[in-house]
Amino acid sequence: MTTQLLLVQAxxxxxxxxxxxxxxxxxxxxxxxxxxxxxAHGVQYMLGAYLGAAFAAATGSFWLGLLLALPAALxxxxxxxxxxxxxxxxxxxxxxxxxxxxxxxxxxxxxxVVWGAAPLQVAIPPQLEGGIEIMPGLQYPLYRVAVLxxxxxxxxxxxxxxxxxxxxxxxxxxxxxxxxxxxxxxDITRLFTLVFAFGAMLAGFAGVLAGPIFSxxxxxxDNVLILAFVVIVIGGIGSIRGAFxxxxxxxxxxxxGKSLMPDLMRLFLDASAARQAGAALASMLxxxxxxxxxxxxxxxxxxxxxx
Amino acid sequence: xxxxxxxxxxxxxxxxxxxxxxxxxxETTLMARAMILGMxxxxxxxxxxxxxxxxxxxxxxxxxxAYAVAILDAHGVTEAALVLxxxxxxxxxxxxxxxxxAVRTTGVHFIxxxxxxxxxAFFTASSLAAYGGDDGYTLFSRTEAFGxxxxxxxxxxxxxxxxxxxxxxxxxxxxxxxxxxxxxxxxRENPQRVEAVGLAPYPFRLVAYGxxxxxxxxxxxxxxxxxxxxxxxxxxxxxxxxxxxxxxLGGVGRLWGAILGALVFVMLETWLAExxxxxxxxxxxxxxxxxxxxxxxxxxxVTPRHG
Amino acid sequence: xxxxxxxxxALRKHYGGLAVTDGVxxxxxxxxxxxxxGPNGAGKTTLIHEITGLVAPDSGRIVFAGQDITRLxxxxxxxxxxxxxxxITSVVPGFTALENVALAAQARAGCSFRFLRPAASEAxxxxxxxxxxxxxxxxxxxxxxxxALSHGEKRALELAIALxxxxxxxxxxxxxxxxxxEETERLIALLTRLKSAYTILLVExxxxxxxxxxxxxxxxxxxxxxxxxxxxxxxTNPEVRAAYxxxxxx
Numbered sequence: 001m002t003t004q005l006l007l008v009q010a011x012x013x014x015x016x017x018x019x020x021x022x023x024x025x026x027x028x029x030x031x032x033x034x035x036x037x038x039x040a041h042g043v044q045y046m047l048g049a050y051l052g053a054a055f056a057a058a059t060g061s062f063w064l065g066l067l068l069a070l071p072a073a074l075x076x077x078x079x080x081x082x083x084x085x086x087x088x089x090x091x092x093x094x095x096x097x098x099x100x101x102x103x104x105x106x107x108x109x110x111x112x113v114v115w116g117a118a119p120l121q122v123a124i125p126p127q128l129e130g131g132i133e134i135m136p137g138l139q140y141p142l143y144r145v146a147v148l149x150x151x152x153x154x155x156x157x158x159x160x161x162x163x164x165x166x167x168x169x170x171x172x173x174x175x176x177x178x179x180x181x182x183x184x185x186x187d188i189t190r191l192f193t194l195v196f197a198f199g200a201m202l203a204g205f206a207g208v209l210a211g212p213i214f215s216x217x218x219x220x221x222d223n224v225l226i227l228a229f230v231v232i233v234i235g236g237i238g239s240i241r242g243a244f245x246x247x248x249x250x251x252x253x254x255x256x257g258k259s260l261m262p263d264l265m266r267l268f269l270d271a272s273a274a275r276q277a278g279a280a281l282a283s284m285l286x287x288x289x290x291x292x293x294x295x296x297x298x299x300x301x302x303x304x305x306x307x
Numbered sequence: 308x309x310x311x312x313x314x315x316x317x318x319x320x321x322x323x324x325x326x327x328x329x330x331x332x333x334e335t336t337l338m339a340r341a342m343i344l345g346m347x348x349x350x351x352x353x354x355x356x357x358x359x360x361x362x363x364x365x366x367x368x369x370x371x372x373a374y375a376v377a378i379l380d381a382h383g384v385t386e387a388a389l390v391l392x393x394x395x396x397x398x399x400x401x402x403x404x405x406x407x408x409a410v411r412t413t414g415v416h417f418i419x420x421x422x423x424x425x426x427x428a429f430f431t432a433s434s435l436a437a438y439g440g441d442d443g444y445t446l447f448s449r450t451e452a453f454g455x456x457x458x459x460x461x462x463x464x465x466x467x468x469x470x471x472x473x474x475x476x477x478x479x480x481x482x483x484x485x486x487x488x489x490x491x492x493x494x495r496e497n498p499q500r501v502e503a504v505g506l507a508p509y510p511f512r513l514v515a516y517g518x519x520x521x522x523x524x525x526x527x528x529x530x531x532x533x534x535x536x537x538x539x540x541x542x543x544x545x546x547x548x549x550x551x552x553x554x555x556l557g558g559v560g561r562l563w564g565a566i567l568g569a570l571v572f573v574m575l576e577t578w579l580a581e582x583x584x585x586x587x588x589x590x591x592x593x594x595x596x597x598x599x600x601x602x603x604x605x606x607x608x609v610t611p612r613h614g
Numbered sequence: 615x616x617x618x619x620x621x622x623x624a625l626r627k628h629y630g631g632l633a634v635t636d637g638v639x640x641x642x643x644x645x646x647x648x649x650x651x652g653p654n655g656a657g658k659t660t661l662i663h664e665i666t667g668l669v670a671p672d673s674g675r676i677v678f679a680g681q682d683i684t685r686l687x688x689x690x691x692x693x694x695x696x697x698x699x700x701x702i703t704s705v706v707p708g709f710t711a712l713e714n715v716a717l718a719a720q721a722r723a724g725c726s727f728r729f730l731r732p733a734a735s736e737a738x739x740x741x742x743x744x745x746x747x748x749x750x751x752x753x754x755x756x757x758x759x760x761x762a763l764s765h766g767e768k769r770a771l772e773l774a775i776a777l778x779x780x781x782x783x784x785x786x787x788x789x790x791x792x793x794x795x796e797e798t799e800r801l802i803a804l805l806t807r808l809k810s811a812y813t814i815l816l817v818e819x820x821x822x823x824x825x826x827x828x829x830x831x832x833x834x835x836x837x838x839x840x841x842x843x844x845x846x847x848x849x850t851n852p853e854v855r856a857a858y859x860x861x862x863x864x
Binding site for chain 3: 481482484485486487488489490492493496497499500501502503504505506507510511514
């Protein structure tokens with residue numbers, strides 16, 4: 001394992017982390033403000049990827065695809081909110097889990113019907129092709145750097161929105177005490193819809209960005225969803241800052257773990273056993289890390305609500 | 308117990324079915340699947356309705372039990388006297404180990420953590436290349452009962468599953484009525500009050516979680532024998548969601564609701580899948596509608612709660 | 615002077631820069647009703663949390679029946695004999711009144727890790743539960759789900775549950791909060807009956823009750839006990855009058 005390889009994997013890990021953050025941010029906000037556990041958040045991500053791919057193919061431009069996909073993903077999110085989610089805010093968590101589960105089944109299948117089960121290819125936009133030299137003699141894909149930059153920029157924008165604007169203040173207040181905010185005369189339904197829509201758009205945005213890197217296929221949102229859950233559990237439900245730190249952590253642990261584990265196992269086992277054991281351990285690593293953190297901090301790293 | 312005439316009638320019907328002409332391969336396979344999943348669903352209903360622990364990772368205990376059978380089979384061990392305790396024991400241990408951390412949390416945290424641990428088990432199973440990995444593992448033969456090939460007899464296997472289902476239900480009911488169950492039920496409604504009478508909720512919840520895991524392991528043992536094939540899909544979070552759905556479909560307040568839920572679910576799923584290729588397009592919305600409108604589940608329709 | 619059943623020794627708790635409990639020391643003697651009074655914001659709630667174990671004090675000790683319980687968990691303290699009632703009643707709404715109390719009796723009566731016998735059929739537990747309900751006047755409401763009881767009945771149920779744990783000390787957290795005049799009379803009568811059998815630490819706002827029931831009173835102001843003494847002594851204490859009784863509630 002050379003330093004160069006390590007650096008590349010670390011960057012890949014950060015980039016995965018950034019994408020996870022975009023998905024997790026919406027999830028943690030929705031949970032924090034509305035106490036709504038939304039399993040269907042992963043399909044928002046998937047829809048973003050599919051819509052981005054579809055519009056890019058139709059217009060011939062990745063950028064136009066991005067521009068069209070975002071409002072389209074937002075619309076689908078709002079339709080879902082109106083038809084299904086809105087009726088679940090007052091229900092218990094079990095009901096929310098199951099209803100959103102039903103939405104996933106439906107959308108994963110719907111995507112298969114419309115675009116087929118085979119993965120879609122999304123081309124990297126020509127402006128972002130090629131690599132940049134991050135170290136003498138080491139090229140790293142330019143597109144991935146762009147994703148990192150876009151993600152960090154979005155994170156900063158989100159931070160500014162939540163910490164420095166009035167709407168953001170309402171969201172933060174809602175995350176700690178929604179009934180109080182409502183009692184103060186704020187239109188809570190409007191606030192909920194706003195938060196939900198925003199989260200959906202973030203997830204969709206992550207999906208569009210992910211298109212050229214990961215394969216666009218039915219069910220691609222499911223794994224991302226679970227990792228996002230791990231992220232917000234580690235970070236602290238309702239905390240954007242926690243989601244950011246945890247997302248980068250999870251991205252790094254997962255990526256580095258997968259590349260380092262087999263080599264680590266080679267110290268103890270022969271080549272083929274090492275590969276197997278390495279793969280097995282690597283996939284468990286994120287969850288072991290989650291368990292370890294929760295053993296000491298059951299409410300996550302940056303808990304928002306006390307108790 | 309008078310309210311339980313329906314599930315008792317159902318069990319009786321299942322017992323008589325092979326004698327009434329439904330003894331063919333297709334029917335018994337279907338009924339076996341319903342009974343096995345019903346068993347797991349009853350254990351989950353015990354957790355959810357009894358202890359208030361909404362686990363989104365219950366399929367993992369089925370999977371651990373099933374894989375115990377597969378792994379032992381790969382090494383030539385097929386004697387039930389060894390395999391059955393191994394399956395149940397492994398599943399119980401897994402539940403206790405993950406539960407030790409998960410049960411320290413409540414509400415949404417618990418749901419997400421059980422989901423994450425379920426995924427951990429899923430990925431571990433997928434990476435077990437020696438036992439089929441992603442493709443799964445075909446058993447060389449069914450488990451032998453004291454040297455005999457009893458489990459391969461369709462009729463015998465049918466009644467073994469029925470017996471196991473009845474046993475699981477009886478055990479869960481007995482536990483809920485006991486001193487142990489009283490504490491569990493109190494913890495579900497008011498943990499503060501339980502502490503205030505001098506009892507710590509944690510050990511009770513953990514034991515409940517372990518027991519439910521053990522029953523899941525039994526279901527996994529039977530499942531492996533029923534299909535003679537074990538794959539990571541058994542541990543998928545979609546399966547965990549389906550189990551929760553069976554519980555809510557049947558009605559959370561009643562243990563036996565889960566039996567009805569499992570039966571209806573399996574029949575519905577099988578029938579739908581035969582009607583159309585993209586049956587999930589219908590199934591998903593059905594889930595959503597059931598959650599939105601069928602409060603109290605099927606059990607609630609048949610025996611409305613008083614007061 | 616008898617050995618105190620409960621001794622609080624310079625308890626301190628601060629949140630941020632604010633000392634909510636600022637060196638509280640007080641004794642509860644066996645057999646007495648010791649009332650703690652004080653204006654809102656005096657730190658009564660935090661003090662209760664510290665005594666029962668919900669909040670750990672930053673410094674100081676709590677000694678109960680000769681045992682240092684400062685670091686014990688809530689359930690352990692209850693098992694040692696320190697029972698409480700909640701200001702906002704905390705019952706198991708889906709259980710009947712009887713089962714609520716039977717739960718407490720069960721917790722007292724040894725192992726709850728029994729899996730075979732139906733708990734509802736255990737005569738000993740039921741008898742103990744009925745007895746406790748009778749003590750608070752709820753015997754005829756035993757079969758009613760606790761969630762369906764009136765507010766006053768829930769309060770009585772709280773007491774019955776606490777009694778069923780066979781406590782050495784009863785910590786009552788504003789048992790009269792929100793009670794109308796009739797109910798107040800009834801509760802005072804009940805507490806007077808209990809007085810002879812139990813040691814009670816009563817945290818209350820209602821001066822009528824305090825002066826009627828208490829053997830001794832401690833006055834808590836800004837996290838400190840400014841005076842401890844008999845009802846008469848407290849009533850005439852100039853510091854107390856200035857700090858608290860000036861806003862007369864009697």
